[in-house]
Amino acid sequence: MNTSQVGMGRACRGAARLALCAGALAAGQVLAGGLILYEVGTADVGLASAGYGARAQDASTVLSNPAGMTRLEGTQFLAAGQLLWGNTQFSAGSGTSPVLGREDGGYVVGSNGWFPGGGGFLSYSVSPDLKLGFALTGNFGAALSYDNDWVGRYYVQQTTLLGVSFLPSIAYKVTDKLSLGASVNAMYGKYTNQVAINNKAPGLGDGRLELDDNTWGWGLNLGLLYEIDPGTRLGLTWNSQVDLDFKGPAKFSNLGPGLSTLLRNRGGLDTDIKVGIDVPQQAMASVFTQLNDRWALLASLGWQQWSQFGQVQLGIDDIRNPVSLTSDLGFKDTWHIALGAQHRLSEPWLLNFGVAYDSGMQSGEVSPLLPVNSAWRFGVGGEQQLSKSAAWGVAAEYMYGGTLDTKLQSSVPAEFGRGDLVGSYKNTGTIFLAAYYNWKF
Numbered sequence: 271m272n273t274s275q276v277g278m279g280r281a282c283r284g285a286a287r288l289a290l291c292a293g294a295l296a297a298g299q300v301l302a303g304g305l306i307l308y309e310v311g312t313a314d315v316g317l318a319s320a321g322y323g324a325r326a327q328d329a330s331t332v333l334s335n336p337a338g339m340t341r342l343e344g345t346q347f348l349a350a351g352q353l354l355w356g357n358t359q360f361s362a363g364s365g366t367s368p369v370l371g372r373e374d375g376g377y378v379v380g381s382n383g384w385f386p387g388g389g390g391f392l393s394y395s396v397s398p399d400l401k402l403g404f405a406l407t408g409n410f411g412a413a414l415s416y417d418n419d420w421v422g423r424y425y426v427q428q429t430t431l432l433g434v435s436f437l438p439s440i441a442y443k444v445t446d447k448l449s450l451g452a453s454v455n456a457m458y459g460k461y462t463n464q465v466a467i468n469n470k471a472p473g474l475g476d477g478r479l480e481l482d483d484n485t486w487g488w489g490l491n492l493g494l495l496y497e498i499d500p501g502t503r504l505g506l507t508w509n510s511q512v513d514l515d516f517k518g519p520a521k522f523s524n525l526g527p528g529l530s531t532l533l534r535n536r537g538g539l540d541t542d543i544k545v546g547i548d549v550p551q552q553a554m555a556s557v558f559t560q561l562n563d564r565w566a567l568l569a570s571l572g573w574q575q576w577s578q579f580g581q582v583q584l585g586i587d588d589i590r591n592p593v594s595l596t597s598d599l600g601f602k603d604t605w606h607i608a609l610g611a612q613h614r615l616s617e618p619w620l621l622n623f624g625v626a627y628d629s630g631m632q633s634g635e636v637s638p639l640l641p642v643n644s645a646w647r648f649g650v651g652g653e654q655q656l657s658k659s660a661a662w663g664v665a666a667e668y669m670y671g672g673t674l675d676t677k678l679q680s681s682v683p684a685e686f687g688r689g690d691l692v693g694s695y696k697n698t699g700t701i702f703l704a705a706y707y708n709w710k711f
Contacts, residue, residue, distance in 0.1 A: 321610060348391045459487055
């Protein structure tokens with residue numbers, strides 16, 4: 271076993287420690303529907319992402335649809351901050367192997383449920399028809415931290431998968447109605463995974479296997495914005511796959527003498543583990559229509575190709591016969607739909623509302639590496655125009671993921687392997703709180 275490689279079908283896939291959970295990888299709870307968040311501290315939080323690629327009302331359009339920069343005057347910069355709290359806590363069921371104990375793992379997202387996020391977005395006018403932009407943000411990944419002695423420690427203790435994107439962008443107004451835009455997505459990826467090893471050694475406690483690495487991946491974001499009439503516009507976006515090829519040595523600690531000898535004889539102590547993770551390609555259609563001077567309606571429909579994701583599970587299934595350190599997990603593509611509205615209360619104040627649904631990336635039971643599946647989003651926000659050159663806003667969103675069941679059964683007795691992990695994450699949900707400020711120069 272010189273190299274333990276995780277095969278991840280190369281078509282288009284995804285990744286995550288959610289930001290990634292959120293934070294510069296804002297990934298909320300390991301995001302429902304997948305590991306790519308729409309929430310990075312902007313007004314889209316209050317809209318639940320409705321009109322995501324068609325709104326184009328501030329510099330955050332550099333991320334959501336670069337073609338939207340042609341609607342912005344002069345130079346604009348938007349600074350966004352976000353904090354999320356995820357209610358994701360495991361509850362062991364009767365099918366869990368008794369020798370694993372009863373520890374539930376605590377609030378697993380980020381630090382005791384909390385995770386920060388946000389980003390910066392800049393749009394610069396070369397001419398009325400040509401715009402340049404740049405964004406720095408993280409909207410992909412997940413970050414989970416279970417208590418070390420929880421019942422599923424032989425499947426995962428801590429894992430982080432985060433991607434921070436640097437997005438140099440350009441947009442050009444081809445006609446009075448049609449604008450095109452593009453961004454290069456230079457993504458810096460960070461991956462860590464830690465799992466306990468069942469030593470079966472009296473008085474020694476658990477061993478540990480760790481893997482960590484960072485790498486760069488590259489992709490392309492394309493956008494189109496078509497103004498059907500002065501109050502109605504259609505946005506189409508496509509984001510390419512980004513390959514993040516992680517590789518690092520298997521770091522073992524506190525192994526029992528018998529297991530350590532067995533792994534050494536098989537080359538397992540000196541192995542490199544390769545984890546090829548693909549941030550999935552995605553496509554979205556969005557619409558914005560101004561009904562009158564008070565009301566506007568927004569909508570979005572999107573797709574993400576998670577079927578090629580193949581997240582890796584580290585660990586040893588049978589300490590008597592440690593033939594592999596990794597195994598692949600399967601996922602499926604997801605769909606997203608969002609509806610929202612904007613209401614002009616007065617000249618300075620604008621209210622945002624939205625609701626969205628994301629289908630699940632896992633069939634049936636979920637993995638403790640990714641306790642996330644289908645979810646509903648409910649958002650509300652408000653924005654105040656302070657002057658011709660400045661505006662600020664706040665937004666909140668609740669993402670409800672329901673109860674998620676886990677049923678992992680080992681093929682060997684629990685004394686010699688991972689054991690059976692059966693239970694649920696009850697009433698999962700994530701609260702996003704965002705604030706942003708937009709300058710015009």
